[in-house]
Amino acid sequence: MNLLGRSLIAGKPGTTGGAVFHALNPATGAALEPAFCEASLPEVDAAVHAAADAFETSRLQPTEARARLLETMAAEIEALGDALLARAQAETGLPLPRLTGERARTCGQLRLFAAVVREGSWVDARIDPALPDRQPLPRPDLRRMLIALGPVAVFGASNFPLAFSVAGGDTASALAAGCPVVVKAHPAHPGTSELVAQAIARALVACGLPAGLFSLVHGGPAIALALVRHPALTAVAFTGSPAAGSALFAAAASRPHPIPVFAEMSGVNPLYLLPEALRERGAAIAAGLVGSFTLGVGQFCTKPGLIFAVRCEATDAFLPLLAAAVRAAPCGTLLTRGIRDAFEATQSAISQVQGLTLLAAADAAPDAGRTEGQPRVAWTTASTFLRQPELVRESFGPFTLVVIGDSPEELLACTRALDGQLTATVHGTAKDLDAAGSLLALLEQKAGRLLINGYPTGVEVSPAMHHGGPSPATTDARFTSVGTAALLRFARPICYQNFPAALLPPALQDGNPLRLMRLVNNVLTRD
């Protein structure tokens, strides 16, 4: 693999780069070649201007061109072969089977969006034909559909070097909507990012589309802010920490012309264990829960980080099972030393909290040279939890906190104190759930996805998925970053009034040449 160590601005390697950095292999501590150059501010400007120019020249092309681009990107990523997986493994410490699955998800996602674009009904076409004889005033002919916003900035996430990085869900959905993309590469996997960026550039050439539809820039906060503040940018997609996401949101909101920021900033994903379920299958729940909160070494935004149960015999019997499962869990290499240090700092802070007790840690000792995180579980009472809201901070890594309440009402009070979440999960038998109506109703107000008798890690890419939630889980609870609805983030309606047939886009023409499902006279139809 030929890595240049440069940004890629509209298909061309960056030339005026800034600071130099190396990726580190977290499993060995070794610096990886080559060195990478951060982008310069003029390069950021060039990337966004190229995106704006490409948008103007390409946005009125048939949507088939976009579908082919997405499919060609998938093929070009697959054509990178094992070299992509090897580089991703070296940069992230993630195991090869996981990365193989993530590549399949990434390419499947691109092809799914191609299918959505090709089918086309996502543009929500609406036609109100003219009513020239209506009293007291005639109605004009009105036709409305969604069109692309314009250039979008995408921030690669550390924990999904393929599926939520350079050609991940944000890029796929933005391109599907018809928006050019400028990706700010995550500095933990610059080589993986460049390989995928080269694949996208090749796909653009193969499809005969403007190179400006995609750029990749390397850099830190200054580059990120310059990108978000660029006058020609129209939206931002981000997956990462609340601090970084909030900073981008604030920068976008204070622009002369504010733009939307879709920042997915994760949370603690509360999980409730109801008594009869614990009695019936406590051992299975202990195993499932440890599997979920240690999956990916606890570095999923949907990790269940807060477990609620009411004090009872079943809970007393469950805690030793949970402790045993944690003790048996393996340590794992975390994505970066920064994440490891933050995990240990949070664990150290938690250990100082009055009334909070370590329930178990993995028997295996973490290997510092391999940047390992050690699975741990602590517990506390609901009354302690209610007094110390700082306990609900996310600990990114293989840790979860059990909160034991004296009554269902006390757990409801804890739930009321929670901020917005991506997910909330309840384990219960039919009888348990019958008695949990208030809890389920409250959780609808707190989270974007509710699960019964499952685990929140594992996010399906499908039409009915919603990966989002009230602040601070995301900056915009009305949109999802996973699933086919994700492209709705990057579009806005436009209405054509009394347009001659010849000037209407195909989606709104009388004959329905694209065979879309449309709302005609307020009735959904393909006619």
Next chain:
Amino acid sequence: MNLLGRSLIAGKPGTTGGAVFHALNPATGAALEPAFCEASLPEVDAAVHAAADAFETSRLQPTEARARLLETMAAEIEALGDALLARAQAETGLPLPRLTGERARTCGQLRLFAAVVREGSWVDARIDPALPDRQPLPRPDLRRMLIALGPVAVFGASNFPLAFSVAGGDTASALAAGCPVVVKAHPAHPGTSELVAQAIARALVACGLPAGLFSLVHGGPAIALALVRHPALTAVAFTGSPAAGSALFAAAASRPHPIPVFAEMSGVNPLYLLPEALRERGAAIAAGLVGSFTLGVGQFCTKPGLIFAVRCEATDAFLPLLAAAVRAAPCGTLLTRGIRDAFEATQSAISQVQGLTLLAAADAAPDAGRTEGQPRVAWTTASTFLRQPELVRESFGPFTLVVIGDSPEELLACTRALDGQLTATVHGTAKDLDAAGSLLALLEQKAGRLLINGYPTGVEVSPAMHHGGPSPATTDARFTSVGTAALLRFARPICYQNFPAALLPPALQDGNPLRLMRLVNNVLTRD
């Protein structure tokens, strides 16, 4: 009519009010009885808390309850009879036929949203059935729909005392989505606001719904900001000036948990006159244009405030026709003295601009005692326009500016310099439009609604309407404040994973008991 001169907090008159003010009749200058009390900060707090409580107890009711509420509101507003129109006329100076039409629009809007809620498919229900045998991993059962956000603040607009005020489009769409509403009354028509608020309160009683679903507060900027910053508020809808809308947006974005603000802040709504159209029907265009920019004394957010034409014989012949039509136009009472003073200040500033010439003013002199505005039209060259971007500021009132370019390319350059707009209009023959492809493509990027051979004033309330546009026309170009799609502003998706049938809301149950159009296995169907 029994006016209390108080806020209405969850059905009860405010008691701890602040400063006292009177409405003024702009057509006479007379102060109108009774005095009105501004709300106190504790009353704002009580209103939002009552809304949050009412939301929790009512949001899981059948949607039929919401549809009935909207219809009952319409009936109660109609039952106010002529007294409502008389008060509105006294407070706004708007003529009775206009107010009669606006009441019909307001009640029609409420009934239209009732129909949308009753039909129900707006919740965008999506079902991905479980695939237990899928390899490498089974797919869980996923079901997604839109649910209400929570309490919404609505700011009444001065220029639509019924259709965009207390029971206007924002309130109707928020209640339709299932959100409680706290309206901040516009201080120019407090009596009209109270009458409508009492009608809503009666409708809630008649429908057996919690009084907290609606409150009305009087007050100025301090009350507005307290409302927007209230922790239990979840969204804001506003129609008014860029200064006020931007202040609310900034306050909402800087909350610990930011909330969406849908501020419609209008613009200059450019209108392009192409040569052949001017040649063929210059006189008709002059009449239509003057009718549009003086409609409602130029106080519509869709007023065409900027007219572009290329210098040619047809334009030379058109300008005298336009001037004659303006001279013949009547003066009209503006909504408030503040609006009159701002209009005169803008006119005075415009008259100082080098290279800008008054083309005509109405022959009739404005009557200061009747708070009248005098129709005026000025003209300038495209090169002057490009040098002085401050010319594009909206002048709220009966004024429009004609910009004459030397070439179509110069008008394209002017168009590129424009900010986002609600509307853009092109008058042209088929031949004109054939040559205007670049202009039309550019206007799609600048505006939310494009019109051919029409006038942008007059906004249809229908499924295909889009009343919105890129910043600064609105703070969120992705949503409309007029038409059935307006309720999408106040909802967010929620996803249920592996929920037992008994716990699913009716919209997502297997049997489709509500007969909704749903996306099942990625296919739209009522089955």
